[in-house]
Amino acid sequence: MSEKVGVYICHCGTNIAKTVDVEEVALWAGEQDHVDVAREYKFMCSSLGQELIEEDIKEKGLTKIVVASCSPHMHEKTFRTACVRGGLNPFMFEMANIREHDSWTTDDREAATLKAKALTKAAIERVIHNQPLEPLPVEINPNTLVVGGGIAGISAALELAEAGNHVYLVEREPSIGGHMAQLDKTFPTLDCSACILTPKMVDVGQHPNITLLTYSEVEAVGGYLGNFDVTVRKKARYVDEEHCTGCGICIEKCPYKVVDNVFEAGLGARKVIYRPFPQAVPKYPVIDTENCVYFQRGKCKACQIFCPTDPNSIDFEQQDEILQIVVGNIILATGFDLFDVSQIPQYGYGRLANVFTSLEFERMVNASGPTDGKIVLRDLETPPESVVIIHCVGSRDENYHKYCSKVCCMYSLKFAHLIHERLPEAEVYNCYIDMRTPGKGYEEFYNRLLEEGTHFIRGKVAEVSDVARIEEEEGKLIVQVADTLISKQRRIPVDMVILSPAMEARNDSQEVSQLFRMGCDFDGFFVERHPKLDPVATMTEGIYIAGACQGPKDVPDTVSQGAAAAARVASFISRGTVMMEPIRASINQELCSGCRICNTMCPYNAIVFHEDSNVSEVITALCQGCGTCVAACPSGIITGAHFTNDQLLAQIEGILWDVRSNLDLVPVE
Amino acid sequence: MKQYAYYPGCSLESLAKSYHLSSIEAARELGLELKEIEDWNCCGATAYFHVDELLAYTLVARNLALAEKENLDFVAPCSGCYKNAYFTNDYLQQDPGLAEHINFALEEDNLHISGPINVRHLIEVFVEDVGFEEIKKHVSRPLKDLRVAPYYGCQLLRPKKDSEDVENPQFFEDLLSAIGSDPVEYGSKTHCCGSSLIITNREAALDMVYKLLQDAANREADVIATICPLCNVNLELYQKQVNREFGTDFSMPVMYFTQLLGLALGVEPGRLGIGKDFVSTDSMQFIMQNPQSS
Amino acid sequence: MAAKLTFSKEIANLLYAMHGNPIKDCIQCGTCSGTCPAVEFMDHSPRELIAMIGANLKDEVLHSNTYWSCASCYYCNVRCPAGIDIADLMYALKRYSMWKDQYKKDLIGPKFSESFVKMIMRTGRSFEPVLAPSYIFKYGTRGIIQEAQTASALVLKGRLPLLPKKIKRLENLKRMVRRIIPIGEPS
Amino acid sequence: MTENAKPKLAMYWASSCGGCEISILNIHEKILIVDEVFDIAFFPCIADFKTKDVKGYPDGYIDVCLFNGAIRNSENEEMAHLLRQKSKVLVAYGSCSYEGCIPALSNLTTKQATLDTVFLDNPTIDNPEGILPQPRYEVPEGELELPVFYNTVKSLDQVVDVDYYLPGCPPEPPQIWAVLEIVVAALLEGAPLPPKGAIVGARDVAVCEECPLEKHEKTINRFYRPYEIIPEPGLCLLEQGLVCVGPATRAGCGALCPQVGMSCRGCYGPLDDVEDQGAKMLSAIASVIGVGDPSMEEDELEREIQAVVDTIPDPAGTFYRFSMAHSLLRRANLNGGNGKGEAK
Known part of the structure; x- marks a missing residue:
């Protein structure tokens, strides 16, 4: 025809x-x-x-x-x-x-x-x-896996659970809550972070539709949209969750304290058997075996001795559990890391005692933190009389992260406000490159700080040192910065410096993206399917992303994304079946000679080899149509539907239509 | 004996003679031969780059080509010469067009660069090729109780080369510890001494020297150790003038790291050029006169 | 039609060695100025100078002393968050102003650089005593005496040879230079 | 054709080694049947016909012409046109006429370089005056004319219309016989011929199908030249690091080479859906190079992979040994500045 x-x-x-x-x-x-x-x-x-x-x-x-x-x-x-x-x-x-x-x-x-x-x-x-x-129909398993129990994961899990769907929420730490649980106040409304977060955490803990797997990690992911097979390792807590009442006596009686580098950002201590924070969900403690005297030297057992439950809830013999779950969709909400400020030695962190990170300061101002909310120097006694807050630490900087980390301006303003509030006499300086406050109520918050008398210096801080040149600088931290608005070089002697580091991708984001077979961008953030029109989907069908694992964002944006991802998943679940693009590879079973070159190729493990008939086969449902095997097959008998040789060659001929006539072809004499 | 194509640079023939002497001596003690590149020319310092970039590369390239002929690592004791050589070498590798241009000029002296050449600073040779442990083994007169302020200066570290920590390096301190002295932590160790301005903008340069001396003195350093003839001359020769301009009374000895290294290795002070100084090193006599056994 | 060559473009083109980002990438954060050890001696801070180049303020830039006050310490380079090769930009401006002969006439820098280059062409190496007279007048009588005293003291300490050294294959060197710039005899 | 006349058979060699002629004889006593069925109309190797005889035939006089050899010079091309004109069925016989084969490897360089190698720069050459073949040459008897030596070697179908292809270097006797049987059946009994353009005397699967060696999943850390290892018997040669082009090559030969430990060179050419045999095999080989790990920096990984690739000393000769003229590449770019292909 x-x-x-x-x-x-x-x-x-x-x-x-x-x-x-x-x-x-x-x-x-x-x-x-x-x-x-x-x-x-x-x-x-x-x-x-x-x-x-x-x-x-x-x-x-x-x-x-x-x-x-x-x-x-x-x-x-x-x-x-x-x-x-x-x-x-x-x-x-x-x-x-x-x-x-x-x-x-x-x-x-x-x-x-x-x-x-x-x-x-x-x-x-x-x-x-x-x-x-013809499109391929795929059944959708109604269960969903949410990875990461920060505010993004919590939001997504609750949305789905409320809609009547079962959710597995996997969190690496002993408690859900994520970074938000560490914060004191949230900008711009200054409501208490814990006050708004803990009710949601409790909801997650008690929801009949949520299976909460804390202190757990996803180890393997197989399958495809509608039917993912997920292997989860539930690490041993050495506490029997069935009998533990969460009374906390074990924690109280544990004789050993260690510096808490995770939740308290190194500013406070915790016991060796511990709950990361009082409102932790679940309530069960966990034993840090690396520091536990019993695990290291075989003595102590104080926790077990004092445990009041019957049977005893401390179980030193507990083993990691491997769980196999099947889900139809996966939402990744694995959050972010803070940029390691010691990478910028000129800011003196680690060398100059009174240089703090934003997270240290958050813990410090937190009423339930290590200083009970008092703002003090490293000696944990002296309140500072002057503080410089440095914006853009590790962000908007070719040497570290090029991107604007989006939230630092606002939380730096929040810090300035909290210092004014707690130490009204203190001088507060914010050194910024550009003040970025796009968000509802954000600019108003900036105005408020201007009124509160914060000194704003437009300039990126060059260095923080303790090299005094004049008497006023003796014993102080000297912040050297060009004030670009008045074109003056300034040396500001202060007691305390707070660094506002960038949000960056989790250090294992590359491995996680490989585990879930989706993409990471240059900065390590997960790549969305479309930056505007599909911001929570990924290139892999059935896998969604929410929150700061996709890029720096604040709490409201994170919550929105959690809900958005849940909505995308819910629509699949309610459909029950989806039609998938039929662009898939297939192996001509008549012509395959069984050379097995394609066998190791498939990134989705969709190729099987049949020993009996000596041919390889593509499992259509697993195939994502990437074409790797098509290119690799030396016999040319693997076909990528919609990307066949004649289609591609015709397309190439077409695109060269004009070039060909202009080509100064090599004479073929 | 491991050999290096040694490029002393102009300063080491005159003002920094003692750097030259002490480098050769210290190297010899540690089994290295600094083989002076035959008929080398001035690398153009910073001034030549003010006038013509391409000509400046040509000057540098001639020295590199001479080293390549010997098939040895190019070693410069001067940070300025080192920086010029390092980046010229780098650009020649990255830019075949530039290399062709420069090689065309080099033909006039029957030279050619194909590269890459290993361009090293003298201190790198001691730190990387000999190593702290090996140096420790050879120390016969540890410089005990001598508080030394290591001065890195600029162009050894900057612009950024492979993976050095440009803000807070430690290798100089480690070297000073290896010879038994007590390295002083002070914030200005990587700041600029202003030597390239000492002639053209003396006011600015003296200000920089002043700040450096002040910081080192505040941290109670006995001596500043340098790795560059220009820094050394600037900090030492102009100390008097700083005192005059700023009303201070610094008398801070400034020595080349090779002089300290040589002393620790037991070389007689005169052979290290000690005594050619403008700021008296008398305050350090206790180190030179009382050879201690390790 | 070729796009109009702006001053900023002209400067960018001069940077043979500039491996950094374009000057246009500057976000005016002031890290360079805050870092610069000589900034107090400049009429415009490096940040301002970059803004001025961007604004095509050619005359102001050419008559600035900023780049002649640059000590080539490269601290701004390593800290610049926009990855701009600022120190090499300063070199480019020095060259540009010398070629255009438009630098501030009371600056020593350009004269020093010229005499330095001439000296290398004469001997192949640099030699401090020869350099002195070409810039020494700046410091007046007191300066000359001071410098002269220092010089004689240095000679006594064996740190100044009385005669400059010449390299052996100086003629080849001169011919090399002429291959790069074929016109005229470099004196 | 008159009632009693036997069908006419022709065989001609263009640029080839002569192995194809020998392969016909290799069908042994069946050659007598050929003689019985056919009249030889032209067969320079075994019968004394002249070109002028062929020119004298009416068009379509020859029923089957087996044309072997590539198109290397003007004479080859002229004969191809002539035989096309005089033949009902023109078969590209053997790898050279099908896809260029060994002669076409000279497409990687220039005519000039080839002539230099043959007539000037060779240790066994004694040609002090540097005489090269000239298309025209004056001798006392008059002017002599030699064919023009082409810059680029072409396959038969790149100069004339071809009805069938019979691959192999040379084709295997059972396959030759099978094809002759089809032709004879068609000519004598009116049986159907294969569709025009068909590749006859071969299969539509890869050599691996016929190869009895055991095959596994493949990851290769380095390649070997045949003299460098003694392959483990019974095991796929490619897995052992010998570049075996079997997976990219049409079966029909019976996998004779790999069975005796010599990896397949690829003489039966690509399979139906492959445009470029060399590229396809390269792509496959690239897919099974198994070095590095995900933690490596890109340039480090690149170096490791390059090191493995470097163990294949002559990639063009290895992967395009038979198919250069017919490949997507056709020849090296004469105008390229990469030294080898540069025109002089």
Whole structure:
């Protein structure tokens, strides 16, 4: 059957039309072989634009459709659906990207028009070879795994559980709560972080639809959207959760204290058997075996001796448990790390005692923290008379992280406020590059600080030292900074310096992204499917992300993302079955010679080898259509549906249509 | 004896003669031969880069090519020479166009660079190739109780080379500990002494020298140790002038690290050029005259 | 049509060695100024100078003493959060102002650099006594006496040879230089 | 064809080694059947026909022409056109005419370089005056004309229309016989011929299918040249680091080479859905190089992989030994500045 192709060139308002001569491309397209109709239209993605396609298919009997417009990321689905409404298989469609790949890359109208033709020609040549494909139905297991028990994970888990779905919430630490549990106040409203967080933590702990797995880590993930097989290691707490009442006597009686580098940021101590903080969920303590005298030297057992439950809840013989769970979807909410400020030696952290990190300061101002909320120097006694808060530590800096960490301006302002509140006499300086306070009520908070008398110095601090040059500097920390607004070099002698470090990706984000088979960006943050239109999905179907694992964000944004991810999952669960793109690899079982080169290739473990028949096979449901095996098969008998040789070669021929005629070909005498 | 293509640089022929003497001596004690590059020329210092960048690379490249002929690591005791050589070498590797240009010029002296050449600072040779443990073994006269302020200066560390800590390096301190002395922690150790301005903007340079001397003196250093002839000259020769301008009375001895190293290795002070100083090292006589056994 | 060559572009083009980011990347944070040990002796801080280049204030930039006060300590380079090669930018400005002969006439820097270069062309190495007269007038009589005293003391201590050393293959060196800049005889 | 006349068979060699002619004889006593069934119309190797005889035939006079050898010079090309014109069925016989084979490896360099190697820069050459073959040459008897030596070697189907391809270097006797049987059946009994353009006398699976060696999942840490190891018997050669092109090569030969411990060179050419045999094998080889680990920096990993790749000394000769002319590459870029391909 001879093909009848319809070609539609989109203006995209002026996005395309300003550099591409759209009329010219449409006229030219109409003259190409197989093309029955070629049109240009202001907005192809509009209902009217889509109707054009539908009507042409019905009236002119078109068999193939090409739309030259934006990226397939944006509208491939739109136009495929239009084809279906017109009565065509959705894969009888091909999209040429003449916006991102063309009009947006140049101002040269002539070149852009020529390239638009080449891209359109490629799509026309390819679409002629396109074959109808049928989507694959996949059953969705209604259970969901949420990884990370910070505010993002908590929000997501509660949303899903409230909607009647079962959730497994896995948290690495002994308690959920995440970084938010460490904070004192939250900007800009200054409500107590614990006060708003703990009710949610309790809800999680008590919800019948949530299986809470703390002190646990995901070890392996198999399967695919609808049916992930997940292996979780539940580490031994050495406390029997069935009988422990959480009375805390064991903690009280434990004779050994260690510095708490995790929750108290090294500023306070905890017992060796401990709960990270009083409101921890679950309430069960955990034994830190590295520091436990019993585990190290076989003596003590104070916790066991004093445990009042019957049977005794302390179990030194407890082993890690390996759990196998099956879930339909996964939400990653693994949070962030704080930038290690000792990487910037000129700020003196670790060398100059009274340089603090933001997290240390958070713990210090926290009423239940190690200093009971008193702001003091490293001696834990003297209140500072002057404090400099340094913004952008490790962010907006090519040497560390290029990105703006988004929350530091606001929390630095919050610190200034808390110092004014607790130490009204103290002088507070905020050294910033640009003040970034976009958010509801944020600018108002900045105004409040201006009124409170904080000294704002616009300049990135060059260094913090203890090298005094004049008497006033003796015994002080001297903050050297260019005040760029008045063009003066300033040396500010102060008692305390607080560094506001960037939020950065978790140090193991790379491994985690590999475990869940999704992408990490250059900075280590997880990559969303689309930065604007699909910010909580990932490139791997069935895996979602929420919160600071995707990029720096504050509490409100994190909570929104948690809920958004939950909503995406809930919609899958309620559908029960989803249709997956049929773009999958397949091995011709007749022709496979069993060389087994493809066997180790598949990143999704979708290839099996049948010893009996001596052939390899792709398990369609596991295949993600990446094409790795297609490229590797030396016999050319693995086919990637919708990416066949004839389709790709035709596309290449098409795109070279103009180049070929201009080529100064090597003489073949 | 391990050999190096030694590029003394102009200062070591005149003002920093004692650096030259002590480098050769200390190296010999530790089994290294600093083989002076034959017929080397001035690397252009900073001044030449003010005038013409390409010509400056050409000057540096001639010395590098001479070292390449010997097939030895290029070693400079002067941080300025080192920085020029290091980056010229680097750019020649990265930019084939530049290399072609420079090699065209080098033809006039029958030289050619293909590189890369290992460009090292003298202190790197002692720290990396000999090592602290080996140095300790050779120390016959540990400089006990001598408080030494290690002065790194600028161009050894900056611009950033491979993976050095440019803000708070420790290797100089470790070297000073290895010879038994007591390194002084002071904030200015990587700050600039202003030597490239001493002629053209003396006011600024003296201010920098003053700040450095003050910091070292406040931390009760007995002596400042340097790794660069220009820093040394600046801190030592102009101390008097600093005293005049700022009303201070510094008399802080400034010595090359190789002089201290040489002393610890038991070399006789005169052979290390001690005594050619402007700021008297008399306060340190206790070290030189009382050889202690380790 | 070629885009108009802005002053900032012109400067950027001069930076053969500049492996850092474009000057345009500057976020005006002032790290360079806060770090600079000579900033108090500059009429414009490095940050301001970069802003001035961006604003095409060519005359002001050419008559600034900022880059002639740069000590080449490269501290700004390693700390610049925008990854700009500031010290090499200062070198570029020095060269530019010398080529255009537009530097402030009371500066010693350009004269010193010129005499330094001439000396190397004469001997192949640098030699402090020869350098002295070309800049010494700046310090007046007192300066000359001081310098002269220092010099004679240095000679006595064996730290100043009386005659400059010449390299052996000086002619080759001169010819090398001429291959880079073929016009004229470098004197 | 008149009632009693036997079908006419021709065989011609262009740029080839002669092995293809020998392969015909290798069908042993069945050659007598060939003689019985066919009249030889042209077969320079065994019968004295001249080109002028062929020129005298009416078009389509020859029923089957087995054309072996690549198109290396103007004479080869002229004969290809002539035989195409005079033959009903033109078969590209053997690897050279099918896809260029060994002669086409000279497409990696220039005509000039090839001539230099053959006539000038070779230890066994004695040519002090540097005489090279000239297309025209004056001798006392008159002007002599030699064929023009081409810069680029081509396959038969790159100069004329080809009906069938019979791969192999040379084709294996059972396969030759099978093809002849089909042809004879078609000519004498009117049986159907395969579709035009078919690859006959071979299968549509890879050599591995016929290869009895045991195969496992593959990860290769270095490659070996045949003399460097004695392969473990019974085990897939590729897994042992010998570059065996079997997986990228059409079966039909019976996997003779790998069975005796010599890795497959790929003479039967690519399978149906492969555009470029060399590229496909390279891609496969690249897929099974098993060095490094995820913790490595990219450049470190790159170095490790490069080290493995470097153990294949002649990639072009290894992967494109038979298929250069027919590959997507066709030849090295003459205008490229990479030394080897540069035109003089």
